[in-house]
Amino acid sequence: MAEVSLVLRAPSANRVYAQAAGGLAVAEARWVLGAHLGSVPALRERSIGGMAALEVRQDHGGTATADEADLGRLLGSLSSALGVLDVAEEGPAGTAPLLRPRDLPGTLHHSADLETILRYPGKTNEQFTAMLVNLAAALSTRRAGLFDGALALLDPLCGRGTTLNRALRLGLSPLGAEIDRKDVDAYRTFLSTWLRDHRYRHTLDSTRLTVRGEQLGTRLEVEFAAEKKALREGRGQHLTLLGCDTTRIGELLPSRSVDALVADLPYGVQHGSRAGGAWQRSPLEVLRAAAPGWRSLLRDGAGLALAVNRRTLAHDQAAAVLAEAGLRLLSPDGAFRHRVDQSIDRDVLLAVPTDHPRAEELAALAADQENDTP
Known part of the structure; x- marks a missing residue:
């Protein structure tokens, strides 16, 4: 007995990204569902209406499991999910199936403008983020923390805070x-304005960041909650941004x-980072260094x-550097490959x-999927 669901794909404002979104949705679902459920359902792109x-x-043999009960939450959390429809009945060939909307638990706590309102050159697409x-959360043994707020997530190259x-x-x-101090200042200004505009109770504290007397930059600590009581009792959210x-x-x-690390590495085209005391354009x-x-x-x-x-950081080079640091690269070369522009052929490394x-x-999950890259 098969249970079939359709995850409607949200449109992307980025035309180039939209062309690759179908394959990326399949690749994401393979890793996320495979890691959470222990097995990968059959996945394919489809058009409905x-x-x-x-x-x-x-296929579950007619017996519901706890994992299957969580399937709706997982499907609804996929980056491109607009909604989920269960196929209640498949009609004859050439006819539309009978569909039933699935009620999904809410996974997002704040309005979409927290992600979308800030625009600047080089900003990463929100769906991709x-x-x-x-x-990253799916690979963590503490993956359930993505849904209850307990997952400790770090972006060590956070720019103006899309991932944050x-x-x-x-x-x-x-x-x-x-x-980049300008990025840190821009993000502080944006977040403080957003919190005020949405009437959140909050505190922002910016201090010098020093190690053994050496000043490295600044440290921004933000706490906020919808109600003053929750903030006072320590039940709000907290953000730490290190300007260094x-x-x-x-x-x-x-x-x-840290449970999950997410980073958009410099592409060697228009992004830079400091390594070895000087600005470097080599992602490798x-x-x-990091x-x-x-x-x-x-x-x-x-x-x-x-x-x-992929034009500036080869898969085998990244694998070797990660291995030197005690990290194992799992995803095959090109698993999430898609074009951003003429100079950026983007991929995702999972480790x-x-x-x-x-x-x-x-690693076995990665091996099973190596021949099915988008």
Whole structure:
């Protein structure tokens, strides 16, 4: 007996991204559902009434399981999900199926403008950012924390906070690091304005960031909640933004405290980062300098999702650098490949610490999918 659901795909404002969205939706669902459920349902792109959709077909022999009860929440959390329809009855060939809308539990805690209102050159697509967060969380042994706010998420190259805002909408209390002071100031201004406009009770505290007398930059701490009582009782959300070089964050945060790491690595085209005391445009050098510090912050059961430009960072090079830092690259080359523009051929690298308790299971999942890249 098969249970079939259709995840309607939300339109993307980015025309180029929209062309790749179908294949990316399949790839994301394979990893997210496979990691959460322990097996991968049959997945394919489908069109219903002229709307693009992802078909998810599960065979369960007529016996409902706890995992299947959670399927709706997982499907609704996929980055491109607009809604979920269950196929109540398949009609004869050439006719439309009978569909039943599925009621989905809410996973987002704040309005969409937290992610969409801030615009600037080079901003990462919100749907793509949501996918990175989902993938890193799925690889973590503490993946359930994505839905109850307990997942500790770090973006060590956070720019103007696209990933941080996604994490906040999910109810998380994220950590970020960014070396560019202009970006840090811009994000502080945006977030404080957004909190005021939406009448959240909040506090913002900016202090100097020092290590053994050396000033590295600034530290922004934000706490907020819908009600004053919740904020006073410590039941609000918290955000920490370190305005410093990503290679130094291992000295500033507690070791083994992060469950999921999400980063959009410099593409070597218009992005830069500081490594070895100087501005670098080589993503490989940035990754080599930063990965050991990142690894020191990760729990053994953590997951990583790194966006890269295949034109400037080869898959085998990234695998070697990650391995040197005690991280195992799982995703095959091109698993999430899609074009951004003429100079950026983007992919996603999924990795875990080498001593991750589910490393072999996740590696087997990657091997099963290696021939099915989008």
